[in-house]
Amino acid sequence: MRPIWVLALNTYKEVIRDRILYGLLLFAVILIGMSLALGQLSFAEQARISANFGLSAIHLTAVALAIFVGSNLVFKEIDKKTIMTILVRPISRLQFIIGKGLGLSLIILTMISGLALVLVGIFALLNMTVDVRLAWVLLGLLCESLILLGVTLLFSMFARPILVVCLSVGIFLIGHWQDSLAFFARKNPEGPTALVHWICRHFIPNLERVNWKELVLYDQPVNALVKAQAVGYSLAWYAFCVALATWIFRRKDVG
Amino acid sequence: MTEVLKVRDLKKSYKRGFIPRSTLVLKGVNFSVPSGSITGFLGGNGAGKTTTMRCMLGLDFPDSGEVQFFGGPLNEASKRRIGFLPERPYFYEHLTGREFLQFYARLTSSWNKKILDSRIDDLLKRVDLLFAKDRPLRNYSKGMLQKIGVAQALIHDPELVILDEPMSGLDPDGRMYLSEIIIETAKRGPAVFFSSHLLHDMERLCERLVVLKDGLCIFEGTTEAILDRGGVEFEVTYLAGGQKNLRRITEHAQVQPILKKLINDGAEIVEVRRMRSSLEEIFVKMALKGGKK
Structure with missing residues (x-):
């Protein structure tokens, strides 16, 4: 466990000391701040629109971190040859991937927590009640970021960062359209949409399973069992992607 | 002297190009590094030095061959005893x-x-x-x-330090300083195995040399042994008829007879110098001809 933790902390430091992160954070804070102004446009739904906009800002920032930083996570180590000084130490390639992934996950967690505090401030300004449902929504965002990070790590084993970003964004979009795809597949069970849906359902994660924004936006009750299953679903996807990435990485020349 | 590193018949090919074609980079590399020694790894560009090091350390996967560190395969325990610096990190x-x-x-x-x-x-x-x-x-x-x-x-007190082109891109001061670090490190006990293009530094630092050419090891032995390959020449400076003259003698056996003859002819011997080819000269000859162990 120790090497994983050491690698994770180094990755954490590396990203936290990178100016790009602060650019992204500033962008997110501005978006969340704008949610106040945007809410004013509505006659009766100011709080809901502000909450929706604020949560979407956190969502996009977390996803951008997972995809854009994740696509460079291993590539940069190979490109700059820093990986050579690490893999000659008593560290397995599995530990390396897990350590890098854990470091970035911690960054995403920190970022979500920080932005959530800003959002809570906005909610306070709007006299909105903040309860445990917000924590569930944020957990859902973390789960989605984890899935996308796993997918990005997997793609980065055989593609360059720009292609990895394109593929991961594709997974992000399809992952959120799965329910719509299922709807059209039900309408026309014999058509090509049904086949596309079948493929997507089996090979692409359904990111709507961890999209729980409606808990806060529409005051819906929490079904803990369903949510726990969705967390398990996310972790399983992450573990699967990391295992497959490691399988490829173990066969890859890194010199 | 025990061996801290043993490489046997190491082969490695890479697939390159749009339609991948296999290129054999290492064609069966064999050498060993004894404990406590400073061993230089010599070879021209593309000879396969860096590839050998990467394959040895498990960074690239060799097609075949065997690498042993401290008498066993590369594993967690042996990795704790190795220190490595890659080229241009x-x-x-x-x-x-x-x-x-x-x-x-x-x-x-x-x-x-x-x-x-x-x-x-x-x-x-x-x-x-x-x-x-x-x-x-x-x-x-x-x-x-x-x-x-x-x-x-x-940092972790390794017993074998592997350095890939540590002098590359350094100014003379930096090279001198790094040479001192290498010598001091070896004095403390660990074996040092390093590659370099700078033959003068190699000649000065290394007790042993491994020479690689086109993916094959063409020499392995002491630095003295490789220097002896260049042969020994003698240069006699003498005064005759009021003029300073120079004579080169390529055969050791001819030195005494020639000196006697010069003295008998009334020449005054000023200096007799034993000349040896530099590592650079020998390496260039080996690189042009290829060589045998």
Whole structure:
């Protein structure tokens, strides 16, 4: 466990000391701040629109971190040859991937927590009640970021960062359209949409399973069992992607 | 003398090009490194030195062959006993010198903070970087980065230090300093195995040499032995008829008869010098001809 933790902390430091992160954070804070102004446009739904906009800002920032930083996570180590000084130490390639992934996950967690505090401030300004449902929504965002990070790590084993970003964004979009795809597949069970849906359902994660924004936006009750299953679903996807990435990485020349 | 590294029949090919074609880079490399020695790894560009090192250390996967460290395969235990500096490395620029060494030390050992800090200070002093310990690596010069790179290879007290082109790109001062670090490291006990293009430094530092050409090992032995391959010449300076003359003698057996003859002819011998080809001259000859063990 120790090497994983050491690698994770180094990755954490590396990203936290990178100016790009602060650019992204500033962008997110501005978006969340704008949610106040945007809410004013509505006659009766100011709080809901502000909450929706604020949560979407956190969502996009977390996803951008997972995809854009994740696509460079291993590539940069190979490109700059820093990986050579690490893999000659008593560290397995599995530990390396897990350590890098854990470091970035911690960054995403920190970022979500920080932005959530800003959002809570906005909610306070709007006299909105903040309860445990917000924590569930944020957990859902973390789960989605984890899935996308796993997918990005997997793609980065055989593609360059720009292609990895394109593929991961594709997974992000399809992952959120799965329910719509299922709807059209039900309408026309014999058509090509049904086949596309079948493929997507089996090979692409359904990111709507961890999209729980409606808990806060529409005051819906929490079904803990369903949510726990969705967390398990996310972790399983992450573990699967990391295992497959490691399988490829173990066969890859890194010199 | 026990061997800390043994490489047997190492072969490696790479697939390159749009329609991948296999190129055999290592064609069966054999050599060994005895404990406590400074062994130089010599070869022209593309000879396969870096590929050999990567295959040895499990960074690239060889097609076939065997690599043994300390009498066994490369595993967690043997990795703890090896220090490595790759060619032209870029390090984590976000870390300071101290954090950088802490990171590598923690990956390899479980020293407590007090021991680790004193070890890092010692090492930074040894490589003359104590003054820059709290400076981020992005502000280090190339020479400083090379020194901190060597320090990361030494941080866990390895028994075998492998350095890939450690002198590359350094100015004469930097090379001299690094040479001293290599000599001092070997004096402390570990074997040092390093590659370099700088033959003068190799000749000065290494007790043993391994020469690679086109993916094959064409020489393995002591530096003396390779220097003897160039043969020995004698240069006689003498005064005859009021003029200074120079005569080269290529055969050792001819030295005495020629000197006697010169003296009998009334010449005054000023100097007799034993001349040996430099490693550079011998290496160029070997590289042009190829050579046999």
